[in-house]
Amino acid sequence: xxxxxxxxxxxxxxxxxxxxxKTDHKTSAQxxxxxxxxxxxxxxxxxxxxxxxxxxxxxxxxxxKTGNFSMAVIRKAALDSxxxxxxxxxxxxxxxxxxxxxxxxxxAHVKTHxxxxxxxxxxxxxxxxxxxxxxxxxxxxRDWQYNRLLQLLAEP
Numbered sequence: 124x125x126x127x128x129x130x131x132x133x134x135x136x137x138x139x140x141x142x143x144x145k146t147d148h149k150t151s152a153q154x155x156x157x158x159x160x161x162x163x164x165x166x167x168x169x170x171x172x173x174x175x176x177x178x179x180x181x182x183x184x185x186x187x188k189t190g191n192f193s194m195a196v197i198r199k200a201a202l203d204s205x206x207x208x209x210x211x212x213x214x215x216x217x218x219x220x221x222x223x224x225x226x227x228x229x230x231a232h233v234k235t236h237x238x239x240x241x242x243x244x245x246x247x248x249x250x251x252x253x254x255x256x257x258x259x260x261x262x263x264x265r266d267w268q269y270n271r272l273l274q275l276l277a278e279p
Contacts, residue, residue, distance in 0.1 A: 130249040130257070132242050136265045139241065142272045148234045152187050154272050155227040155240035156180065161267070162223065162247045165216040176224035179204040186231040194232065201229040219247035241268050 143151060159180060166176060182200040186192060204225035211218040223246075226239030245264050252260040 130246050130261065132239075132246055134242070135238065136269065138269050139265070139272060140238065142269070142276065143235075143238060146234070146272070146276060148230075149187055149190075150275050151234040151237040152183060152227075152230040154268075154275055155230045155237035156183055156187065157271055157275075158237075158241045158244040158268055159220070159223045159227045162216075162220055162244045162264075165220050165247055165251055173207045173210070173221070175200075175203040175207040176221045179224040179228040183228040183231055186228075192231060197228060197231045201225045201232075204228065214250065216247040216251040219243050219250055223247060244268075 143154075146154070163176075163180070166173075179200040182196060186197070202225070204221055208218045208221035208225065211221065220243070223240050223243035226236050226243055229236035230240065245261050245268070248260050248264045249257045
């Protein structure tokens with residue numbers, strides 16, 4: 124029997140890391156949001172009846188739009204989304220999306236959480252494609268993430 128491949132959440136794409144170092148806080152947050160919204164359908168497709176990951180994204184959108192920051196609100200949204208992930212028994216794409224939402228909203232506090240949102244998004248793609256070609260799927264996702272960050276950096 125073939126050995127099942129694994130996905131390490133700690134693996135970083137150096138191209139992305141180099142670009143992230145050049146981004147401002149709100150651009151990092153927008154990119155994190157874009158990464159998660161791209162894979163959010165994994166929650167919807169599984170009839171996941173949990174609102175906390177969506178609340179986390181809505182909280183991040185509000186911060187991006189207004190710049191109004193409340194540590195209590197951001198922290199609660201992030202921790203609630205991670206709590207929702209812990210309720211999921213299986214290590215599947217749903218759990219990864221809930222974690223990605225928690226990391227994305229935490230970007231409002233510290234911009235370096237953006238890479239966590241991207242990594243959990245890639246993990247969701249990996250888990251959703253485990254029976255196909257997960258490595259190729261993740262590489263395509265990383266390429267999209269990189270190109271999206273390039274686009275955001277090119278915007279005025």
